[in-house]
Amino acid sequence: MNFPAGLVKRIVEKTGTPVYIYSAQKILDNLGAYKKQFASLQPLFCYAMKANSNGAVARLLARNGAGADVVSGGELYRALRAGFDPRKIIFSGVGKTAEELAYALRSGILFINVESFEELEALERAAAGLKLKAPVSVRINPDVDPHTHKFITTGKIGSKFGVAFKEAGRLYSFAKASRHLEPVGLHFHLGSQIDSPEPYAKALAAAANFIRRLEKDGVKLKYLDIGGGWGVKEGSEMLPPGILARTVGPAVKELGLALILEPGRSLVAAAGALAVRTLYRKKSGPKNYVITDGAMNDLIRPAFYGARHPVIPLVRRRGKSVRFDIAGPVCESGDFLAQDVGLPVPLRGDILLVLSAGAYGFSMSSQYNSRPRAAEVLITGKNSWRVVRKRETYKDLVAGEINV
Numbered sequence: 001m002n003f004p005a006g007l008v009k010r011i012v013e014k015t016g017t018p019v020y021i022y023s024a025q026k027i028l029d030n031l032g033a034y035k036k037q038f039a040s041l042q043p044l045f046c047y048a049m050k051a052n053s054n055g056a057v058a059r060l061l062a063r064n065g066a067g068a069d070v071v072s073g074g075e076l077y078r079a080l081r082a083g084f085d086p087r088k089i090i091f092s093g094v095g096k097t098a099e100e101l102a103y104a105l106r107s108g109i110l111f112i113n114v115e116s117f118e119e120l121e122a123l124e125r126a127a128a129g130l131k132l133k134a135p136v137s138v139r140i141n142p143d144v145d146p147h148t149h150k151f152i153t154t155g156k157i158g159s160k161f162g163v164a165f166k167e168a169g170r171l172y173s174f175a176k177a178s179r180h181l182e183p184v185g186l187h188f189h190l191g192s193q194i195d196s197p198e199p200y201a202k203a204l205a206a207a208a209n210f211i212r213r214l215e216k217d218g219v220k221l222k223y224l225d226i227g228g229g230w231g232v233k234e235g236s237e238m239l240p241p242g243i244l245a246r247t248v249g250p251a252v253k254e255l256g257l258a259l260i261l262e263p264g265r266s267l268v269a270a271a272g273a274l275a276v277r278t279l280y281r282k283k284s285g286p287k288n289y290v291i292t293d294g295a296m297n298d299l300i301r302p303a304f305y306g307a308r309h310p311v312i313p314l315v316r317r318r319g320k321s322v323r324f325d326i327a328g329p330v331c332e333s334g335d336f337l338a339q340d341v342g343l344p345v346p347l348r349g350d351i352l353l354v355l356s357a358g359a360y361g362f363s364m365s366s367q368y369n370s371r372p373r374a375a376e377v378l379i380t381g382k383n384s385w386r387v388v389r390k391r392e393t394y395k396d397l398v399a400g401e402i403n404v
Contacts, residue, residue, distance in 0.1 A: 002026045002293035002379075003273050003353060005314050009035050011385055012351055016070050017277040018294035018374040019391075020362050022052075024060055025379070026271035027358075030238050031064060034263060037242035041252055041259050048264025051359040055269060056378045056388035058082035059129050067110070069228070069262040073100040080107060090225065091261065092139065093342050093354065094119075094160055101126040101134075111135035111223065113187045117160055120171050120181070127180035128376040135183030137225060138171045140210070142203040144190055162188065165210050172219050183219055185260075186211060189227025192265060192307060195239060197247035200226060204251050211255060219271070221257060223375070228262035234356040235310040238266040272358020274299055275314075278338070278350045279329075288324045295328025296335040297368040299354060299361050303334040311337065314351035317344040326352065330369050362389075 002023040011021060034045055046067040049058065053075060058068070063168055067088025068079040079089055089109040091100075094116070101123050104112055114120045126136035141162030163171065175181040186207060190199050204226065211221060226248060232238040249351045252259050276294030283289070301307040311326055321342040328335045337354050346352065365373050372392035379385045 002271060005149060006384060007379065007385065008273075008275060008351070008353065009123070012275050012277070014093060015375045015377060015387060016152070016391065017275050018221075018273050018292075019236060019353065020357065020374055020376045021273050021379065021385075022054075022057060022147075022358055022377065022388075023379045026164055027057065027268055030267045030271065031061065031066060031074050034241050034261070034267075035065075037240070037245045038259075038261070040367065041245065041249055043259035043261050044088060046088065046225075046262050047267060048262045049079055050363060051264030051273070052268045052361070053078050053363055053377075054376055054388055055082050056376075058084070060378075061267070061359055067260075069264070069283050072400055073097070076100070076104060076107065086110075089139070092185075092189070092262075092381075095123050096122075098122055099128055100132055102130060105134055106131050111137045111184050113137045113139045113185075114171065115139045115226070117163075117167070117171055118172060124178050124180050133182050134179055135182050135184045137187045137223065138175075139187045139189070140165065140168055140207060142188050142205075142206045144189075144199045144203045144206075154362070165206070166281075169213075169217075172214055173217070176217075176219050177361055183221065185223035185225055185257075186214075187227065189224040189262065190229055190231045193233070194229045195231040197244050200244060201251075202250055205222050207257050208251055208255055211257070217347055217350070223260055224255060224257040225260040225262070228264050228266070230263060230266045232266045232269045232356070232359075233271075236356075237270055241266075253269070267357035267359075268378045269356050272356070272361060274295045274337075274354040274357040274361060276328075276352050276354065277325075278346045278348055278352060278358075280348065281345065286320055289325050290352070291375060292326060292328055292337065292352060294337060294354070294374075295371065296332060296337075297330055297366045297371050298328070298329070298374050299357055300339055300364050300366075301360055302337055302339075303332075304364075307330055309338055309345070309357060310355045311341050312341060312353050312355065314353060317346060317350070319344045326354075329383045330371070343345040368393070372396060 046069040071093035097281035139162040276292040378387035
């Protein structure tokens with residue numbers, strides 16, 4: 001288990017709850033699995049910072065050879081601060097501002113993934129203003145359905161992401177003709193929680209045909225970025241990445257381009273847990289509730305995505321299992337961490353661990369209901385750990401406010 005009970009007990013005694021706990025070894029094991037299975041392709045793994053942007057997690061991955069995929073100027077700042085090599089950073093996202101584009105160019109990152117013609121024009125203006133030549137990749141929308149949750153499906157026509165192949169041809173022609181743009185790559189990202197290599201195979205086949213047409217038109221690319229999204233279900237380990245490597249390998253080798261992948265959730269989800277404390281037990285008609293000090297502002301995925309995170313007690317009490325909804329103090333009916341969970345009745349003060357919470361947990365947390373955000377801890381060894389983000393205080397809630 002990534003979270004030994006004795007160690008977790010010492011952590012919560014020191015930090016209080018709620019607290020996010022991450023396993024450094026598990027993160028490195030997951031990165032190592034990718035490296036091993038993709039060894040023959042020698043790709044660049046650009047960690048998707050949006051999954052978990054804590055500096056300690058980012059530094060761990062940077063020190064072990066990963067690059068970074070960022071989707072905002074703030075994430076770029078975090079990535080550079082964590083020590084990622086700028087030449088291993090790519091900048092994605094549909095709404096980059098002129099200031100963010102200039103920041104990326106000044107930072108000397110590998111390339112910028114553009115997602116519309118108007119963005120490409122904005123990038124050209126930014127590059128001209130800095131008297132630079134901007135390395136650019138176009139995000140393709142290959143119209144492939146990965147059959148995941150509608151909020152995390154991004155490769156279907158009709159979504160806000162990327163451009164169709166016909167439009168992409170216009171973008172590449174414009175970039176090729178510009179003195180301030182250099183087309184270097186092609187990008188697609190199909191969505192999250194993909195549990196089959198088939199969507200990748202379909203998208204890659206379409207992309208390969210398009211890349212060959214570009215070559216005939218004199219556009220020679222260097223990089224093929226196939227995004228992230230490799231699945232890891234709540235309560236489970238990451239799917240073996242060898243399945244994906246065997247599927248995409250032949251096509252990538254035939255194209256002769258440098259491969260880039262953007263793993264995020266698959267690296268950190270199973271490596272994290274949210275520890276919360278039982279406050280009260282109550283009944284409401286036929287339903288049983290455990291009210292904890294953790295809430296939807298700490299972990300919104302169950303309410304937002306319908307994610308079903310396993311919940312386990314740190315100390316298992318005797319007695320038969322009872323079905324509970326695990327809810328928090330936030331004034332919303334959607335404030336729950338888990339529903340219909342079977343547990344022996346916990347005592348007040350008992351610690352519950354919400355598993356598979358290392359991705360899109362703290363990074364999506366908020367101060368809703370004026371609740372200070374949780375602390376974060378990194379387990380660094382068998383019996384060693386350190387706080388990597390202090391718990392917020394009431395003063396932190398109003399630190400940015402100006403009295404008038």
